[in-house]
Structure formats: C-alpha cells, structure tokens
Amino acid sequence: MRSYFTMENYTGISLLDQKPLIVNQLTEAKVLLKQLEYHFDAAATSTTGKLLFPRILSSFESSLSMLKSETGHGESQMNGSMPTAANPNDSPRSICGSPRSNSNLIGENSSKKRKVLPTWTEQARACEHTGLEEPVEDGYSWRKYGQKDIFGAKHPRGYYRCTHKNAQGCQATKQIQRTDKDTSIFRVMYIGRHTCIQAAHLQPGQPRKIPEQRDVKRRKKSSETLINFETDSHIETKDLGTAQAILKSPSFSFSPASIPILCTEEESNSNIFSSLATDNYFVSSPIPSPTTSGSNSLVSPTRVNNLDGGTNFQTSEYDFCEFTSALPSALDSQALYLDWDWDSFDGFCF
DNA sequence: TTAATTTGACCCAT
C-alpha cells in the first residue's frame, strides 16, 4: 500500500506538566492488566490472547520506562503536542484553515496557534474481491457527508466522517478520491484519529471487517467508499517537528516488517526508513491507521534512544488518549522504536 | 422507523 502521512505543526503543552498523570495512568493500567490476566482462564484463551498479555505488559513497561527516563529534552525538539482530539470543537475545518469559530485554537495564551489534526494520505486500489469498483473496508465505520467535484480532477471527492462522531465525539474524517491516471486507484486522506470505541476494539491482526451485504449494496451507490489497504503504503510529513513528534512518540512503532519506502522526488534524499523496509505494511501507533491491523508478523521489540540520550514524547492528555487507543495497533506489532539523527533529517516519507 | 446517502446551499480562505 502506498500512503502519504502528513502531520503538521503540532503545538501545545509541555509533557512535564502531565508526566506524573501519564505515569500514574500507565501504571494503573499495567496493574489492572495483570489482575485481568490473573483472572483470565488461560485454557480458554486463544493463542493470540495468550500472547497478548505479555505484549501489552511489555508495551506498558516500555512506555513507563521511557516516560520515567524522560529528561525534558523533548520539549525543545518537539514544538508541542498533538491536538486534543477529544475536544468536540476539534473539527476538520481546523485543518483546512477555515475556522468558523475560534474554538480550534489551542490554549489560552496569545500564541493562538491553530489546532491541526494529524493528516495522512493513502493510496488504495479498488477491491477486486468484491467485484466492485471500490476499495475494501478499512475497519472503521464511516458516514458520507458530502461529495464535491474538484477543480481539475476527473472524479469527485467524497467526504466521510466517523459514524460515531455524534455519539462519541470522534473527529476522524477521511476524503476519498479516485485518481485521474488510474481509476482503480483511490487516494484516501485521513484527517484526525479515531477516538471512538470502535478504534479501541479494532484488534491487531484481526481481519478487517468484511462488508456485509447491506454495506455492499449501499456502497454500490457510491463511487468511493471502500479502500484496499493492502496496496502500497506511503507516508510523508511536511514538518520536521511533526516527524519528530511521531517518531519519538512512545506509541510510535513499526510493524516488524516495515514499510515499502516510496518517496516523492523531493523527499527521496531524506528517506529515513528505507533500510527498514521489508514488506508491505507499516504501523504507526499514534495514528491507528487501518493499515495497522493488517500485519501479523512479529519481531523482537527494539528500543533505541534518541541521539541526545533522551526520549521525547508528545504531550497533553490527547496524546495519552491516543496512546492508549492506539495500543491495539502497537500490540499487533511489537514496538520498534527508532533511532534517528534529527539534526540531519529534513523530512520523511514512506 | 432508523440510519445512511445524496446533493444543493452555505461558509471560508485565497
């Protein structure tokens, strides 16, 4: 699969302010998990389930370890944090720079920096299995709320939001557009992460939801709804700080087998992951991309600190929320933390 | 009846 991953201009609160809370929360979660494991009937547990507990624990312990060793270097490297996804005012409009209110501005200080939801783009081929000129399901449920003819594009762009936007305030949206060159290829832009329950319920390694007959029928009406995420993957970021924020996040991980590195021309010189690319899947836990549920391969977790000896994390409660909600993805592939010379890095793509 | 999709109108940025 090819997907472009774009995250821009995170600004926000210091991790130091929230570190104790995060540590407490992680510790409590770890204890609860151990209790759950104790009460779990191992005999009735699937093989996957048996593997899950130690992996979850491992993730918690790694995260706690990293948090506790966090020295504060991260603040300077990471200009800020992810936006507060739980904020119901955090609308996709904020990305598009078309605020209808000031609610999408972060903080109370005079900086008035705009909240920006994480954005990444994937390209997916229409699913051949269903015989539909549509990509396959990505595991999340979406509701279409608009369609526009885009200037210069042959095909309209469909606008989707999370089905649980109203019920759970999930701000995830996506835009799907058939590419001009190859009508079997769709370009899917994801805006914001899922904060809804369905995101947490997406189990690692679990097959993506197969569209029910009803879904298929309904979706036949729409020229674009389903995405085949088993195509090439390509992720990019425009902003160094953002790249750092992603890669230094405690929840950032690669699937054991990494990503095919496909860069645009201007990015080809800064491809930091090419040496890691081994197959078709990429996992980025901070953003539980549908891609994350597609990989089952395993690798021993490798943790590498930053060159400055510290670890940098995203800050704010949003990040912790994201982290926890992204756990299933992180668990699917055991975390591989990256070591990277940020001083020589000026962008990346997958 | 409920939920999802369609589509024209509206809003905002450029």
Place this chain on the structure above:
DNA sequence: ATGGGTCAAATTAA
C-alpha cells in the same frame, strides 16, 4: 470570484 469543505433537508434502503 472561485474552490474546497461542511451542513442539512430530502431521499433511499434495511
């Protein structure tokens, strides 16, 4: 003025 994103009423489907 124009393009892109979202809203919301109407329509469709289960």
